[in-house]
Amino acid sequence: MTYRTGTEAFIQGVRTLIPLTPGVIPFGLVTGVMAIEMGMSPGMSMGMTVLFYSGSAQLVALQLLQNGAVPVAVVVTALIINLRFIMYSASLAPYLHHLPRRWTWPVSYMLSDQSYALCAVKFSSGELGRFAPHFYAGTAGAMWLTWQLSVLAGVYLGASIPQTWSLSFAVPLSFLALLVPNIRGAASLGAAVVGGLIAVFAVTLPYNLGLVTASVGGVIAGLLIESIRKKALSNASTNDVEREAQ
Amino acid sequence: MSDLSLWGMFLAVGIGTFVMRLSFVEIYGRWRIPTLLSRALVYVPPSVLASLVLPAVVYPHGQGAFVFDNPQIPAAIVAAWIAWKTRSTVLTLALGMAVLWGVKVIAS
Numbered sequence: 001m002t003y004r005t006g007t008e009a010f011i012q013g014v015r016t017l018i019p020l021t022p023g024v025i026p027f028g029l030v031t032g033v034m035a036i037e038m039g040m041s042p043g044m045s046m047g048m049t050v051l052f053y054s055g056s057a058q059l060v061a062l063q064l065l066q067n068g069a070v071p072v073a074v075v076v077t078a079l080i081i082n083l084r085f086i087m088y089s090a091s092l093a094p095y096l097h098h099l100p101r102r103w104t105w106p107v108s109y110m111l112s113d114q115s116y117a118l119c120a121v122k123f124s125s126g127e128l129g130r131f132a133p134h135f136y137a138g139t140a141g142a143m144w145l146t147w148q149l150s151v152l153a154g155v156y157l158g159a160s161i162p163q164t165w166s167l168s169f170a171v172p173l174s175f176l177a178l179l180v181p182n183i184r185g186a187a188s189l190g191a192a193v194v195g196g197l198i199a200v201f202a203v204t205l206p207y208n209l210g211l212v213t214a215s216v217g218g219v220i221a222g223l224l225i226e227s228i229r230k231k232a233l234s235n236a237s238t239n240d241v242e243r244e245a246q
Numbered sequence: 247m248s249d250l251s252l253w254g255m256f257l258a259v260g261i262g263t264f265v266m267r268l269s270f271v272e273i274y275g276r277w278r279i280p281t282l283l284s285r286a287l288v289y290v291p292p293s294v295l296a297s298l299v300l301p302a303v304v305y306p307h308g309q310g311a312f313v314f315d316n317p318q319i320p321a322a323i324v325a326a327w328i329a330w331k332t333r334s335t336v337l338t339l340a341l342g343m344a345v346l347w348g349v350k351v352i353a354s
Contacts (some may be wrong), residue, residue, distance in 0.1 A: 022335070027335065044253075061255075079262045082259075083266065085266040086270070092271065097270075097272075170342075171302065172318075175295050175298050177325075177338040177339065180326060181333055182291045191289040196296035196300035199298070200304055218296065221293075222289030
């Protein structure tokens with residue numbers, strides 16, 4: 001549908017995001033609790049949350065800090081996890097680039113998996129009309145606020161949770177909940193299996209190089225499986241492979 | 247680690263992430279993303295996430311020490327199955343933790 005005013009589009013963007021919040025709030029709570037359990041002050045935990053604005057990178061950074069990784073490894077790993085934003089940026093750029101910088105910079109900062117997923121299809125179909133950026137800003141702003149508030153709730157909950165609850169296991173569980181929807185076919189499954197196995201066997205490499213090695217290995221495995229399947233299926237239906245390559 | 251180096255680290259990640267988010271919005275029309283790169287980026291999330299999950303599950307005490315009575319392994323298998331079936335973060339976290347606690351209670 002097309003919107004008559006920017007405000008209408010913005011509000012509709014906020015509304016579209018609301019059903020996704022139950023999936024976001026637990027991650028935020030876990031992130032806040034972990035930061036406090038690591039001994040960070042509430043101010044520092046929230047500073048980290050505002051600067052990162054990326055739950056998976058933040059949880060990974062916290063886990064690596066707990067394992068005593070060197071700062072460079074933490075920064076590199078967090079940035080590798082966030083590489084996907086380059087892809088999102090490329091996909092949304094045709095619809096946002098014409099705006100002035102006082103808008104593109106804030107809405108780019110607020111780019112997230114959720115608002116990307118909500119907007120990418122609607123943008124390219126053109127159904128949002130000329131207020132598409134307002135709709136996007138609605139989803140992005142609502143997502144930002146949801147995330148900050150749920151981490152804040154975790155920060156204040158953190159101190160009251162006893163160690164015996166083994167809540168640190170919630171971190172790999174959160175990653176698992178993020179991982180599973182990313183497996184959409186043989187190639188992404190291959191990337192996950194190869195990446196995971198290399199990580200298990202390379203865990204003793206210094207400076208957390210095991211994770212970087214495993215990630216690169218997994219990506220190469222995914223690409224190889226994708227091209228093998230493309231060749232094998234070139235005469236049959238290739239829908240599956242194409243869907244995954246998007 | 248000192249507070250100052252932590253802040254420096256957070257700032258580095260924050261700026262780097264912002265640059266990646268802004269990248270193509272800023273330079274639109276001047277540079278196209280190479281096909282191989284955009285294909286490779288699809289496999290970054292499954293690969294990175296799996297290489298985080300597996301070691302964290304297999305080695306409950308950190309660095310490379312495999313233990314046989316590890317309640318995290320059954321808990322992770324159940325959680326993965328729940329995530330696959332329901333796609334729900336809440337259920338994955340809740341049932342994964344429930345299995346972990348259950349196995350710990352039975353084993354103790």
